Amino acid sequence: MPFEYIDVETAVQRDGLRMVVVGGVPSPWSEAAKGILHIKGIAWAAVRLAYDNETLKQWAVELSAPVLMVGQERPRRGWADILLLAERLVPTPSLLPEDPAQRALAFGLAHELCGESGLGWSRRLQLIHAGLHNSGGFPERVAKYLGKKYGHSPEAGAAAAKRATAVLGMLTARLKAQREAGSPYYIGDSVTVVDVYSASVLALFRPLPHDVCPMDAGVRTAFETRDPETDAALDPILLEHRDLMYARHLALPLSL
Known part of the structure; x- marks a missing residue:
């Protein structure tokens, strides 16, 4: 739209x-x-x-x-x-399952993606921590501002990568189980808000190409910060799911 x-x-x-x-x-x-x-x-x-x-x-x-x-x-x-x-x-199409148990699952997965201490939150702390230690991530000025806003501490920053990789592993397992059951989505056989959140959060790890996501160059460099632990956890199925979401359900190019 x-x-x-x-x-x-x-x-x-x-x-x-x-x-x-x-x-x-x-x-x-x-x-x-x-x-x-x-x-x-x-x-x-x-x-x-x-x-x-x-x-x-x-x-x-x-x-x-x-x-x-x-x-x-x-x-x-x-x-x-x-x-x-x-x-x-606009109740239809609903992005939440009608079944109460699956609805609860959707909210739980959504929190693990978007909520405090979830994947997006943890990756942001990871990029703040990297920026403050001159190892990629956000520029120092930005890292200091975001660190104050989102509760960065040396302990929280050091733990962020472990938390991010744990959630990535859980999401990977979920998508692989769904694929074996014949569905490309996180829950059931149709798109839910969990699929939207997953596709969006992956920008913090692998932004979409410039021709469809013309973002600030410095921020792109920060988002593309890589480390062996996170790289190992970022299974190709997560990026395949993201690409499917933009091909079928979300708008490109992004309007930023």
Whole structure:
């Protein structure tokens, strides 16, 4: 579903669906939220996050992204709140299984991908830690800012790679079991939000090519930081799944 970028002053005056997103970077959380709206065919407008915009801070309450706004309702931030609002606005196609046990599984896998201490969170800490130790990752200035925001410590940074590889291993096992059962998706035989989150989070490990993801060159270099432990855990089936998601369900090129 195509969307347009508008300034925050225009967004404040509108009544429809508007979302604050990270600009110029395929942030997994922003891209996953875009993907959810795309699959559901929901019309919306984007506002790029600007840390020096006081109007944006007052409107969205907090300078972060993604933040989803509909009408005059409270801002929705965080993967679960954004997902549930989209499910309420357009119930079909649903990105959550109807069966309660599978729905619970979907939320559990989603947290392991997008939640605190999940794959995206751990990879971000890993890149912060690398940047602070001059071994790739984010530039030092960015690493210091993100480290304060997301609770980096020497202990948390050192543990991040182990946590990331554990989740990668779990996701790999899940996809391989599903493939043996005849499905390319994480749950059942149809796409769920878990598939969207997985495809989006992999940008932190292997960004899409420049021709479909024209991101900031410095951030691309940071995201492509490699180490033997993470490389060994990044099974080809994860990237095959990502490519399938963009071929079948998500929009390319990315609009950043």
